[in-house]
Amino acid sequence: MADTSRRALRLLSLLPARPQWSLGELATRLGAGERTVRRDIETLRQLDFPIVTVHGPGGGYRLGAGHTLPPLLFDEDQALAVAVALQTAPSTVFGLGDDAARALDALTQVMPARLRASMEALRLTRLRNYWEFPAPPIDPAALKTVGAAVRHRHPLTIEILRADGSRAEPGDGDFTPAVRVEPHHLVVWAGRWYLVARHLADEAWRVHRVDRIHARVSSRTPFAASDVPGGDVAAFVMTSHDRGDTPATWQCTGSARLNLPAGTVARWAPGGSVVEHLDAHHCRLTLGAWSWAGIAGILATFDTGLTEVRPAELVDACHRLAHRFSAVTESPEPARTSEPG
Structure with a gap:
């Protein structure tokens, strides 16, 4: 009986994941025979779950309209996915912090102990480092x-x-x-x-x-x-180089003309930077970072010629980086020690 109940709960968690399932697919995912799955489906129908049979060569089963599955029918992977989503959503959508926290608490309370332990292990501590390129949460x-x-x-x-x-x-x-x-x-x-x-x-x-x-x-x-x-x-x-972006707020903001197409730079430029199309082979990149050396380092990742670098602080940072890199290449190779035999 316990195996039947677990299998029925697993079946309920699978059905809404796709518009339609074949009998063979359900049997494979549940690790049971097709006859057993048919019996489980009939059992759920007797409990008023609207499981619809789709006839024809490509037929199978689907969950009908008018029924909302409670959170406790999530399987382990679904529960963990929801836990992560609820903790990361407030960083991109304004005003969801309290609601997401309450939803996560409610979901945790109705979970079995094993799933609850897994979800608690994924309680995220959001840390910021200097290389994040933040965007304001959306309305x-x-x-x-x-x-x-x-x-x-x-x-x-x-x-x-x-x-x-x-x-x-x-x-x-x-x-x-x-x-x-x-x-x-x-x-x-x-x-x-x-x-x-x-x-x-x-x-x-x-x-x-x-x-x-x-x-x-x-x-x-x-x-x-x-x-x-x-x-x-x-x-x-x-x-797309024109996405309505403007430079994110940083301690330092600079720009340079790159010998690359705008589409190429737009794909690899940090979020919150602006790419301006100049011609088929050139563009202007405006971006920010926590230091002028940080902007210079990002510009260097494009491995192309730079002109019209602004402001003067960014030019100085590029010269300093070039001097440091030059010193690295001119350093003698350290002596190698033999490995113990």
């Missing part, structure tokens, strides 16, 4: 608006906000008129939320920082799905 209301529009394929009207989140008024030097877009994807990269959208005015695909736009639904009529240029959403976001 959950903005995230809900954009996320729902992406999910339901509802066109949006968006306004570009200032770096501090305020709205520019007509007549301001940085004012840009609102535009209508088709929101296709919501992407999280380097601690920042990005909207991948197709602009209706010129049919161009662009990437926008969600915390740098004010969005409202402009139509409830769904648009047709389209593929981003190249067909790879991740590559499109990472190689």
Whole structure:
């Protein structure tokens, strides 16, 4: 009986993980025969769990609508994934700290002792080091608006906000008129939320920082799905040099002209830096760090020619690093000691 109960709980945790399961897949994951799985499914149906049989060559089983699974039906991997997600979400979404902590406590209380011990072991202590490139947490209301529009394929009207989140008024030097877009994807990269959208005015695909736009639904009529240029959403976001980013707040901020295309630099530049397209083979990178030597070190990772380095403090830091590296290459090789035989 205990084995049957454990198997039934495991079955309930598997069903919502996919839109549909074949009988063979369920049997393999549960380590049981297909006849046994059929009996377990019938048992769950008698307990009013709406498990639907899908007929046909590609048939199987799926969990019907109208039933919410309680947290205690998570398996160990799912529980640990939720524990990590609840502890890391507040760093990217504003105002979730208390709610996430309460949800984690509630989830922990209903877990069996073995799972509770595993979750407690993953209580994270978030530490910051000097090489983090932080982003401000995003407003959950903005995230809900954009996320729902992406999910339901509802066109949006968006306004570009200032770096501090305020709205520019007509007549301001940085004012840009609102535009209508088709929101296709919501992407999280380097601690920042990005909207991948197709602009209706010129049919161009662009990437926008969600915390740098004010969005409202402009139509409830769904648009047709389209593929981003190249067909790879991740590559499109990472190689788009104009993502609405502005330099993060740092003790030191500098820039340089690089002999590389903007798309290449955008992919490897730290979050919170700005890549400006100059021509097909050159771009300007603006970034910050905790020291001028830190910026110089990051620039060196691109392994290309640098010009128009600014400000003078960054130029001095580059010279100092070059002198240090030169001294390293000119140092005599230390004598080797023989290994004991």
